[in-house]
Amino acid sequence: MAATTTLGFLLPTGLSPRRGGFKVSLIRCSASPLTTSGLVEKPWDSYNARLVLEDGSIWPAKSFGAPGTRVAELVFNTSLTGYQEILTDPSYAGQFVLMTNPQIGNTGVNLDDEESEQCFLAGLVIRSLSISTSNWRCTKTLADYLTERNLMGVYDLDTRAITRRLREEGSLNGVLTTDQTKTDQELLHMSRSWDIVGIDLITDVSCKSPYEWVNKTDSEWDFNTASRSGKPYRVIAYDFGIKHNILRRLSSYGCQITVVPSTFPASEALKMNPDGILFSNGPGDPSAVPYAVETVKELLGKAPVYGICMGHQLLGQALGGKTFKMKFGHHGGNHPVRNNRTGQVEISAQNHNYAVDPASLPGGVEVTHVNLNDGSCAGLSFPAMNVMSLQYHPEASPGPHDSDNAFKEFIELMKRSKQSS
Ligand SMILES: NC(=O)CC[C@H](N)C(=O)O
Numbered sequence: 001m002a003a004t005t006t007l008g009f010l011l012p013t014g015l016s017p018r019r020g021g022f023k024v025s026l027i028r029c030s031a032s033p034l035t036t037s038g039l040v041e042k043p044w045d046s047y048n049a050r051l052v053l054e055d056g057s058i059w060p061a062k063s064f065g066a067p068g069t070r071v072a073e074l075v076f077n078t079s080l081t082g083y084q085e086i087l088t089d090p091s092y093a094g095q096f097v098l099m100t101n102p103q104i105g106n107t108g109v110n111l112d113d114e115e116s117e118q119c120f121l122a123g124l125v126i127r128s129l130s131i132s133t134s135n136w137r138c139t140k141t142l143a144d145y146l147t148e149r150n151l152m153g154v155y156d157l158d159t160r161a162i163t164r165r166l167r168e169e170g171s172l173n174g175v176l177t178t179d180q181t182k183t184d185q186e187l188l189h190m191s192r193s194w195d196i197v198g199i200d201l202i203t204d205v206s207c208k209s210p211y212e213w214v215n216k217t218d219s220e221w222d223f224n225t226a227s228r229s230g231k232p233y234r235v236i237a238y239d240f241g242i243k244h245n246i247l248r249r250l251s252s253y254g255c256q257i258t259v260v261p262s263t264f265p266a267s268e269a270l271k272m273n274p275d276g277i278l279f280s281n282g283p284g285d286p287s288a289v290p291y292a293v294e295t296v297k298e299l300l301g302k303a304p305v306y307g308i309c310m311g312h313q314l315l316g317q318a319l320g321g322k323t324f325k326m327k328f329g330h331h332g333g334n335h336p337v338r339n340n341r342t343g344q345v346e347i348s349a350q351n352h353n354y355a356v357d358p359a360s361l362p363g364g365v366e367v368t369h370v371n372l373n374d375g376s377c378a379g380l381s382f383p384a385m386n387v388m389s390l391q392y393h394p395e396a397s398p399g400p401h402d403s404d405n406a407f408k409e410f411i412e413l414m415k416r417s418k419q420s421s
Contacts, residue, residue, distance in 0.1 A: 027281020
């Protein structure tokens, strides 16, 4: 059935926009329901809900997760599958994730596909929730999972129209609510009074004390294992919101890993005599966590280091560069990246709203990877200090495995450094 967007009534609000360029009136945008209302009874409890964006648009919706009211930044994700890995990626803290794939929930959820023990995102926005769940690994439905975790999920919105809006205006803050007592103006005011920029979001998602990682990729799911045996490399992984698959992949490549909190002192990390240090992914604005940049600076040159996403942005700053907020970021499993050294193109999994400005980097720092959609910096290397980093996700989960080799490159970096010391 074709999705239609109808413009409803206009409410003059008199509120001035938080950022320039937005219309000040509220616009009600409704999508024709894709679900077969009346014909099939939906196997979840549903409430009326609303998504109100800071540009004044109101999106009536149906709720299928927890009831409530949340304020967050709305981003769209173009992955076709992997909603469970997305829900458990701590880098989505402070954000609503809108899936552009119009039908979500078909495969339910299972405990093996978790990327962290908790869901930190603020809510899930989808076009249509699958009426049935069918997968041999499924242990519960997406609706039950969200409700148990007190997470909001909404459907029956025109996700295509919202995505176009985000592409034109950039990421927008918004409020999701099932509360019918709140007026549209109140919700608009809430969305405009909140901001994700300049806030430290990693402290809340990081582990509270160090621990040894004992899990690894099940042999059933592992690949490229031919040349690996034993665990000869000792790695310290700074947890800024780490995804489990980074740890599983490092472990599969032969690393014994101690995961440490974001505030773990560099001096303590060095006492553990690591062969290498990993700086993980993590949510929010990388320029809002100067203490983490200081830790990275203290560790530079002391052991080979590998940064992924937030870790890459912290390394960029520690090397003297600057980060900036992108218009709507990259969130999906289909981003082409060119490896400048080999000329090869990898299709990558990405999830970030900020990037390192290559022009701000000092001489000697090499941009190793470029995102081919917009030319932004996707990887760095500083050979003088055994530094490598990627803006995207070589661990995938969800997404293609084209970049798995980056873990091998980190192993090679540690090997060469061990041999020369
Ligand atoms: N996945 C991540 O580490 C995200 C990095 C950072 N929070 C950003 O949005 O750019």
